[in-house]
Each structure stands twice: as structure tokens, then as C-alpha cells.
Amino acid sequence: MLINWKQEQKDQAIRDIQQFFYDERGEEIGIIAAENFLDFFAKQIGPHFYNQGVRDSQNVVRDRLAAVEDDLYALERK
Known part of the structure; x- marks a missing residue:
């Protein structure tokens, strides 16, 4: 199992x-x-739910990394 x-x-x-x-x-x-x-x-059936959970987690991490990149870009001095 x-x-x-x-x-x-x-x-x-x-x-x-x-x-x-x-x-x-x-x-x-x-x-x-x-x-x-x-x-x-x-x-x-379990692997299908697990894999969807992994994909959902990847999307959350990707979105948060994009937000961090935006925050860091905003800190740059012109």
C-alpha cells in the first residue's frame, strides 16, 4: 500500500x-x-489524487516565487 x-x-x-x-x-x-x-x-485511484496534489503544490510555489521576484524587483534602486 x-x-x-x-x-x-x-x-x-x-x-x-x-x-x-x-x-x-x-x-x-x-x-x-x-x-x-x-x-x-x-x-x-490514490496516485491520481496524489499527483494532482503535487501539481497544485507546484502552482502555489510557482505563484509565491513570482511574488517574491516582484517584491525583490521593487526593491531595486533606479
């Missing part, structure tokens, strides 16, 4: 998945099925 879960976090995620299945589909799934579902999404 790509995520280093704290046990409490993983347990909560599993409970959330079980609750989702019950609320949305009226199905009760066990802990193993919920954990398999969590593992599948972490491996298959």
Missing part, C-alpha cells in the same frame, strides 16, 4: 467504507471486504 496508515486511521477508513455501503446500497460488508476495497482504491 502506498499510504502508511496509523492503525486508528485505517480502522476508521474501513468503518467509513462499511457505512457507505450500508447507506448507499443497503449492503453490509465485512471488515476484510472493506479493507480490500480500501487497498484497491489506495493503489488504483
Whole structure:
């Protein structure tokens, strides 16, 4: 798995998945099925969210560096 879960976090995620299945589909799934579902999404879908987070972070850093460059340019003496 790509995520280093704290046990409490993983347990909560599993409970959330079980609750989702019950609320949305009226199905009760066990802990193993919920954990398999969590593992599948972490491996298959997680990288897409991670990569988008990296791209978003790059944009924030790029914008802040541009602002610093503008501030430094404003300090130059003519």
C-alpha cells in the first residue's frame, strides 16, 4: 500500500467504507471486504489524487516565487 496508515486511521477508513455501503446500497460488508476495497482504491485511484496534489503544490510555489521576484524587483534602486 502506498499510504502508511496509523492503525486508528485505517480502522476508521474501513468503518467509513462499511457505512457507505450500508447507506448507499443497503449492503453490509465485512471488515476484510472493506479493507480490500480500501487497498484497491489506495493503489488504483490514490496516485491520481496524489499527483494532482503535487501539481497544485507546484502552482502555489510557482505563484509565491513570482511574488517574491516582484517584491525583490521593487526593491531595486533606479
